[in-house]
Amino acid sequence: MADRILEQQHEHEREQERERLREQEQKDLEVESHRGARPLEGFAGGHTTWTGDQDDAAAARVHAGDAEASWEASERQARLEPPESDAEDGTGRRE
Structure with missing residues (x-):
């Protein structure tokens, strides 16, 4: 009985992780669908003349x-x- 509960909990955690990965993939696809210059992460608001x-x-x-x-x-x-x-x-x- 305890094994079944533990297995259900693990399955639930795996499903949550899969959902999180799907959401991240969807965000990546959305970003990739737009062409243009990509600012460096962390420097998106920085302006330079370099x-x-x-x-x-x-x-x-x-x-x-x-x-x-x-x-x-x-x-x-x-x-x-x-x-x-x-x-x-x-x-x-x-x-």
Whole structure:
């Protein structure tokens, strides 16, 4: 008898969860039915003058030498050389 009551309670909870998921799916479908720009969650009311070009320009400056540095680090690692910060400075001393 207790098993039957417990099973009914679990079934009721599962049905509530399915209903909640159906409602969320319906909301998602409603949002997706409208075309247009989607603001970032949490920033929906925020206005900015920042542009994608500014992102590109900043990235170009910040990451300009990444490819070369990565290649050089890979080459040093392949030759089992220490990283540049541990390399000798030419006078026999370590930096």
